[in-house]
Amino acid sequence: MDKIVICGGNKLKGEVVISGSKNSALPILFASLLTDEPAVINNVPSLDDVSTTLLSLSFIGKKIIKRGNTVEVYSSDSRTYKHRAPYDLVSKMRASILIMGPLLARLKKVDVSLPGGCAIGARPIDIHLEAFKKMGAEFSIEGGCVKTHARDGLRGNTTINLRFPSVGATENVLLAAVLVEGKTTIVNAACEPEIEDLAIVLNKMGAKVTGAGTKNVVIEGVSELHGFEHEVIPDRIEAATYMVAAAITKGEIILKKVIPQHLKSINDKFKKSGLYIKESDRTIYVKWIKDLEPQNIKTGAYPEFPTDVQAQWMTLMCLINGKSSIKEDVFENRFLHVNELRRLGADISIDDKIVNIKGVKKFSGAPVIMSDLRAGAALILAGLAACGTTTVSRIYHLDRGYEMLEKKMKKLGADIKRICD
Numbered sequence: 001m002d003k004i005v006i007c008g009g010n011k012l013k014g015e016v017v018i019s020g021s022k023n024s025a026l027p028i029l030f031a032s033l034l035t036d037e038p039a040v041i042n043n044v045p046s047l048d049d050v051s052t053t054l055l056s057l058s059f060i061g062k063k064i065i066k067r068g069n070t071v072e073v074y075s076s077d078s079r080t081y082k083h084r085a086p087y088d089l090v091s092k093m094r095a096s097i098l099i100m101g102p103l104l105a106r107l108k109k110v111d112v113s114l115p116g117g118c119a120i121g122a123r124p125i126d127i128h129l130e131a132f133k134k135m136g137a138e139f140s141i142e143g144g145c146v147k148t149h150a151r152d153g154l155r156g157n158t159t160i161n162l163r164f165p166s167v168g169a170t171e172n173v174l175l176a177a178v179l180v181e182g183k184t185t186i187v188n189a190a191c192e193p194e195i196e197d198l199a200i201v202l203n204k205m206g207a208k209v210t211g212a213g214t215k216n217v218v219i220e221g222v223s224e225l226h227g228f229e230h231e232v233i234p235d236r237i238e239a240a241t242y243m244v245a246a247a248i249t250k251g252e253i254i255l256k257k258v259i260p261q262h263l264k265s266i267n268d269k270f271k272k273s274g275l276y277i278k279e280s281d282r283t284i285y286v287k288w289i290k291d292l293e294p295q296n297i298k299t300g301a302y303p304e305f306p307t308d309v310q311a312q313w314m315t316l317m318c319l320i321n322g323k324s325s326i327k328e329d330v331f332e333n334r335f336l337h338v339n340e341l342r343r344l345g346a347d348i349s350i351d352d353k354i355v356n357i358k359g360v361k362k363f364s365g366a367p368v369i370m371s372d373l374r375a376g377a378a379l380i381l382a383g384l385a386a387c388g389t390t391t392v393s394r395i396y397h398l399d400r401g402y403e404m405l406e407k408k409m410k411k412l413g414a415d416i417k418r419i420c421d
């Protein structure tokens with residue numbers, strides 16, 4: 001199993017180009033199931049989750065051509081589509097659940113394995129199923145598979161109240177309602193930029209979606225959707241990870257091809273802590289100029305502080321003099337990186353959903369294990385700052401969501417390499 005070995009202590013300096021957003025590319029790729037016409041998606045990051053998605057699309061009946069960061073999707077006749085995705089693909093990636101919307105809308109049925117829980121929590125799909133039930137679908141769970149069908153087709157003229165602004169459930173309803181006759185209203189929708197990017201694609205295809213990016217989204221169904229070309233927005237979580245890298249190594253980094261507005265909650269916290277940040281249209285310049293002040297955070301649905309940056313932020317707070325706290329309000333078990341940070345010397349206590357941190361002077365390098373994608377990023381950041389060598393294993397988590405991470409970090413001056421064990 002590959003490992004990443006880091007010799008800490010180097011200040012990171014230079015430029016990094018932020019890749020396309022994983023969490024925008026995935027739903028947009030699944031949106032190609034809504035048409036038989038060609039789709040061209042640019043700025044798609046080369047990640048394992050993208051590969052898994054392309055395998056699912058091929059299994060269902062699409063012809064995929066990936067050239068660098070551009071994916072072309074072609075199809076034959078949707079009547080030949082399979083109405084399911086195989087367990088081995090769904091079990092690898094929870095976002096596979098997004099085949100439900102398009103296939104229910106087009107084939108009136110879909111079988112999808114219950115996505116496994118993962119390190120950060122049970123991650124049920126009740127909100128998705130409740131929404132489709134409201135739209136007239138019926139489902140049964142057999143052998144770990146959700147068999148869903150809408151005999152007479154999904155029903156429009158419904159209002160879907162989400163009990164939590166679930167990103168995936170909002171996307172799944174969007175991916176179904178665009179082809180359902182009548183008006184569908186989503187109340188308490190997720191507002192993430194990735195939702196807006198998906199809605200832009202759907203409207204390019206001929207859909208009628210309004211309000212994406214707000215709590216209330218209205219979809220007027222149409223009878224047919226067309227092919228599209230689109231450039232995926234930059235990955236705001238990757239961008240935040242490199243901002244932490246600059247702060248934790250007391251360096252200075254220019255982030256290119258980024259949308260500063262998507263990082264407002266994070267930048268506000270960084271500025272309050274004393275990090276120098278200069279934003280322009282598509283770049284963010286970050287420079288460590290003085291010892292930072294600890295800042296408390298509480299994660300929440302966008303535009304609150306993103307849960308996907310919680311682990312990285314925690315690593316930074318561990319090395320800042322003073323006390324800080326983190327409240328994780330989105331997932332029920334997203335503190336698995338705490339024990340690994342403690343191995344490096346962190347002083348952290350957990351009280352249910354709240355973590356209390358006391359800054360320490362330094363981390364000492366040690367072998368650590370990744371539990372999930374963002375915890376993995378946090379351990380890499382910790383290794384960059386630690387004295388000595390940090391060896392990170394189970395780095396397959398990282399390859400799901402960070403494009404060329406070691407290459408980008410090395411270009412910024414990190415002493416980092418991947419070893420095949």
Ligand code: EPZ
Pocket residue numbers: 022023024026094095121122123124125126127128129164165166167168169307308330331332373374401
């Ligand atoms: C998306 O996951 C992201 N993944 C996650 O990023 C991100 O952490 C999450 O949104 C929250 O922002 C992708 O976009 C591919 P949710 P998703 O449905 O859609 C509970 C990463 O690191 N819930 O908004 O699965 C759920 O358990 C990944 O890139 C239900 O209870 O997240 C969680 O506690 C990790 N029932 C909360 O809601 C449901 O039916 C938020 O989940 C659905 C969700």
